[in-house]
Amino acid sequence: MSMETRPYLLHALSPLHAGTGRSVGIIDLPIARLRATNIPFIPGSSIKGVLREARRGLPEGEWEALFGPLRKVSGAEGDEAWEGDHAGALVVGDARLVALPVRSFVGTFALVSSPLLLELARRDLKGLEGVPERLKRVEGPLARVGKGNVTVAPEHGKLFLEDLDLDVQEEPAVEAWARFLARALPEEEELMRERFVVVDDETMSFLLETATQVDTRVRIDSTTGSVAEGALWQEESLPAETLLVGVLAAGPSLRQKTPLGAGDVLNRALRETAWLQLGGKATVGRGRCRMAAWPGPSKESRR
Amino acid sequence: MTRLTREQQRALHAYERVKRVPEKERPDYETQVNALGSTVLRNGLAAALAFLERDQEKKAAARQLLDDLASARIPGLQRARGAELPDAVRRLELRGYMLATREVLQLAIWFRRAVQATFKKKEQGHVAGVES
Numbered sequence: 001m002s003m004e005t006r007p008y009l010l011h012a013l014s015p016l017h018a019g020t021g022r023s024v025g026i027i028d029l030p031i032a033r034l035r036a037t038n039i040p041f042i043p044g045s046s047i048k049g050v051l052r053e054a055r056r057g058l059p060e061g062e063w064e065a066l067f068g069p070l071r072k073v074s075g076a077e078g079d080e081a082w083e084g085d086h087a088g089a090l091v092v093g094d095a096r097l098v099a100l101p102v103r104s105f106v107g108t109f110a111l112v113s114s115p116l117l118l119e120l121a122r123r124d125l126k127g128l129e130g131v132p133e134r135l136k137r138v139e140g141p142l143a144r145v146g147k148g149n150v151t152v153a154p155e156h157g158k159l160f161l162e163d164l165d166l167d168v169q170e171e172p173a174v175e176a177w178a179r180f181l182a183r184a185l186p187e188e189e190e191l192m193r194e195r196f197v198v199v200d201d202e203t204m205s206f207l208l209e210t211a212t213q214v215d216t217r218v219r220i221d222s223t224t225g226s227v228a229e230g231a232l233w234q235e236e237s238l239p240a241e242t243l244l245v246g247v248l249a250a251g252p253s254l255r256q257k258t259p260l261g262a263g264d265v266l267n268r269a270l271r272e273t274a275w276l277q278l279g280g281k282a283t284v285g286r287g288r289c290r291m292a293a294w295p296g297p298s299k300e301s302r303r
Numbered sequence: 304m305t306r307l308t309r310e311q312q313r314a315l316h317a318y319e320r321v322k323r324v325p326e327k328e329r330p331d332y333e334t335q336v337n338a339l340g341s342t343v344l345r346n347g348l349a350a351a352l353a354f355l356e357r358d359q360e361k362k363a364a365a366r367q368l369l370d371d372l373a374s375a376r377i378p379g380l381q382r383a384r385g386a387e388l389p390d391a392v393r394r395l396e397l398r399g400y401m402l403a404t405r406e407v408l409q410l411a412i413w414f415r416r417a418v419q420a421t422f423k424k425k426e427q428g429h430v431a432g433v434e435s
Contacts, residue, residue, distance in 0.1 A: 025412050026340030141397050163347035163404075164397060206401040209408065214344045234341050 004262035009184035010095045010244040014288040015237035018042045018279035028233040041096045048092035054274045065253035086254040089265045095246035105160035107151035110197045114204030121245045132176040140200025146175025150194045184292040213237045317413035320371040331364035340411035348404040352389040
């Protein structure tokens, strides 16, 4: 069975908490991160469930062909196949961080990436037209920017990110990356172009640990009007404006009487920018995201 | 010579120091420990230690925590004693500062665990995860 793939861009419009449950670390409710690299990610399983709801407008047969039929019984018992049962044709991959918004003393915030994050994104973006060249690793701490970046302090020629003062180099490839990422969300091109910054991998690794959003929350005891015992906790989120990249893959429809090729499946899944509610803590405003694809077909296919 | 992981070394240090905190200082010490990690994340290491520095005249617990962090042999800060630690951090160059920040974050985890495991329930406050 031949598969086609198509990358997508996820843009957080509010803080995004895709958590891992309670931890015994500094943060009581941390976000999910890849084990070896510590890079934040949103599991494909989270995205698939939400995308399934976002595409409810599809004809029912197509909707089932894409996402698979809902189980008749939840839990382990529901795993048994029934007549007409089939797998969904769509495979939703994890979305991995590609640029983290970081507070900047000049220009309010920068969208910060690194050679490693861009290299990992290049793998996912393979097959798309115009993917920029890889950025060479450089000795840090150092920031590379495109022309006209608004986060560089002009009189100092430096970037002031959170606690870090970084020397700056201009590099055309940085602007190329910003423009390329913005092709998925053209209305954001200026915002991305003028704030996109590539720091060295070491500095990025520090920011991945220290520049996420941490909120302290409490539950009030209604009888005393003060904080209930044991009810103060800290929650981590990816800040609003975070950019993540992932891949959707698809094979032909497996649903009888709904013949769809892999490309049709992807077209329906990514037919327009999807507004998704991802991750946890939705009732306190977390997780409003946009999911968009790059225009034009991807040449990547696999067997 | 027995080799230990870095996590074991941090844990041993934290538990050993937390056990020494006098009874009457424990509620204050717990508050300082619980705030340490998130203050580093929100405000940076220099600001987090400056808060402790400010409190150390009035609060023995803040003084104690500065001593406890200083004696953990944080890379680049091995020579600083408790009261000197905030100033030594302010003088670190960028790479050293990033390294020290990450080390303090790891230490903060173990101090928090040690406090939760060592202090009795009535000495603990509103922080989630401390109930038995």
